[in-house]
Amino acid sequence: MGIELLSPAQMAEADRLAITRGPFDGPALMQNAGSAVAREILSRYPQAQTVHVLAGPGNNGGDGFVAARLLAEAGVDVRVHCEGHPRPGSDAEGALAEMRLPLLGFDAFAPQASDVIVDALFGAGLVREIGAPHAPVIERANASGAPIVAVDLPSGLSGETGLVLGIAIRADLTVTFFRLKPGHLLYPGRDLCGETILVDIGIPADVLADIGSRTFRSVPELWRTHIPWPDSGSHKYARGHVGVFSGGPSATGAARLAAISAARAGAGAVTVLSPRQAVQVNAMHLTSVMLKRTDTPEEAVMFAADRKMTSALIGPGFGVGERCTEFVLALARLAAGRPFGLVLDADAITSFENAPHRLFEALAAIGSETGRGCAVLTPHEGEFRRLFPDLADAAGLSKLERARRAAERSHAVVVLKGPDTVIAAADGRAAINTNATPFLATAGSGDVLAGIVAGLLAQGMPAFEAAAAGVWLHAEAGARFGPGLIAEDLPGLLPAVLAGLRDSQGSSS
Ligand SMILES: NC(=O)C1=CN([C@@H]2O[C@H](COP(=O)(O)OP(=O)(O)OC[C@H]3O[C@@H](n4cnc5c(N)ncnc54)[C@H](O)[C@@H]3O)[C@@H](O)[C@H]2O)[C@@H](O)CC1
Numbered sequence: 001m002g003i004e005l006l007s008p009a010q011m012a013e014a015d016r017l018a019i020t021r022g023p024f025d026g027p028a029l030m031q032n033a034g035s036a037v038a039r040e041i042l043s044r045y046p047q048a049q050t051v052h053v054l055a056g057p058g059n060n061g062g063d064g065f066v067a068a069r070l071l072a073e074a075g076v077d078v079r080v081h082c083e084g085h086p087r088p089g090s091d092a093e094g095a096l097a098e099m100r101l102p103l104l105g106f107d108a109f110a111p112q113a114s115d116v117i118v119d120a121l122f123g124a125g126l127v128r129e130i131g132a133p134h135a136p137v138i139e140r141a142n143a144s145g146a147p148i149v150a151v152d153l154p155s156g157l158s159g160e161t162g163l164v165l166g167i168a169i170r171a172d173l174t175v176t177f178f179r180l181k182p183g184h185l186l187y188p189g190r191d192l193c194g195e196t197i198l199v200d201i202g203i204p205a206d207v208l209a210d211i212g213s214r215t216f217r218s219v220p221e222l223w224r225t226h227i228p229w230p231d232s233g234s235h236k237y238a239r240g241h242v243g244v245f246s247g248g249p250s251a252t253g254a255a256r257l258a259a260i261s262a263a264r265a266g267a268g269a270v271t272v273l274s275p276r277q278a279v280q281v282n283a284m285h286l287t288s289v290m291l292k293r294t295d296t297p298e299e300a301v302m303f304a305a306d307r308k309m310t311s312a313l314i315g316p317g318f319g320v321g322e323r324c325t326e327f328v329l330a331l332a333r334l335a336a337g338r339p340f341g342l343v344l345d346a347d348a349i350t351s352f353e354n355a356p357h358r359l360f361e362a363l364a365a366i367g368s369e370t371g372r373g374c375a376v377l378t379p380h381e382g383e384f385r386r387l388f389p390d391l392a393d394a395a396g397l398s399k400l401e402r403a404r405r406a407a408e409r410s411h412a413v414v415v416l417k418g419p420d421t422v423i424a425a426a427d428g429r430a431a432i433n434t435n436a437t438p439f440l441a442t443a444g445s446g447d448v449l450a451g452i453v454a455g456l457l458a459q460g461m462p463a464f465e466a467a468a469a470g471v472w473l474h475a476e477a478g479a480r481f482g483p484g485l486i487a488e489d490l491p492g493l494l495p496a497v498l499a500g501l502r503d504s505q506g507s508s509s
């Protein structure tokens, strides 16, 4: 299953290119789409009394007409509800002409819980809020208790943003075509889709080269080849040295959690840089991770240069304020023009709430290309709002777009966390993570994620790929543990997750 995500406009372009290039013309693609829907219904709901097909005015409705015809041919009791007529000359009009079933109005739509509903009202062509006469039909469908199969997208869901335009179908199954759309993966869209299956309807993959999508599902296929596996010549400093900055004596756990996570992610050496007052408490809890007393940004920079530090993480438990901003700015200067990865999380983000431009200017100097320094910001929604209040409040802007614009503005890779974490790079690439588990919503989980990303950066993995891989590894570890997960469990789960990745090298998932 391809990893590119297409906006509805890009999907329309894919349809158009496919139709001009062949082998399938518009009606044939529609036939393939509608028959995939009918096939799923026949195999999943063989006991259904009646299948109600809700057909809209565009080609999504056309897919519905094809499915209705095929289901009726298979002996199913099918009722097609539609208002208005498809556009003359459209593929949907052709599909309607072939269907030869009576058209019922929306008023006659009265589904029983034992029926099945096919939602073919709107797909990629949804352009405005749902109103009459479709809103009441969607309400009735959702309230009926009958399973709903959505064609392409649950009607009312924006394929571009994952947001609802007024009201939306809550589907049990969504059958979509060629490539997923961001709306299938971003919340609330992901919930509204139910199970989503992707069907090949004969659109040739080479149309993607013309479309040039820069949005992806974050699965191993996207970043696996960049994972830095050690070879026989690797010594510990060749595998990178991560510095993790500790907070004061009562806030040291976050840094240690991040440090051990960086080590588990493969960094050859990890040092906790601790203020004097916290050295003792850190020393009591560290074994393979090293410890260095560091009270000033100058000491940090000197140590980093002396000991060939290749990445640093600052923020978790560090404390909000001017001291934090000074450390961050010094580390950003260090990273400018050399291969050094800087991960800013939690307090390192919040400390710039009153002057985000100071941070962005410093990060702009780093540059984000492979082989040079790079920065990764890992905000949750609250921290994101502190740096990018206008983006956080922009109505109708998708999480994908917010992350993308934030990356462009900050000159960093932005990891906007949540159940649908988005990873975005300043060059326009973006990925949506898909393997999260709700068990990851636990204290310290973010520290582990930041540590994993710092560990991967230290080994020279490019920032976008390291961030995306870090999010995936973190989620995969959480999913393997399941109920009862606490953040301390996560680092110990990484070896098995990494081994699974290495062993499946070459296959896709
Ligand atoms: N031959 C083709 O072009 C193919 C099309 N496909 C299907 O076609 C769909 C896209 O078709 P369309 O581009 O015609 O788009 P849709 O069928 O999603 O809807 C477009 C129509 O809905 C109207 N509309 C949009 N928002 C509305 C609202 N809120 N209230 C009332 N009316 C509204 C538009 O004016 C237009 O008439 C895909 O989602 C897919 O299901 C697939 O069958 C593949 C082949």
Ligand SMILES: [K+]
Residues within 6 Å of the ligand: 060, 119, 120, 121, 122, 123, 150, 151, 152, 153, 154, 155
């Ligand atoms: K639909």
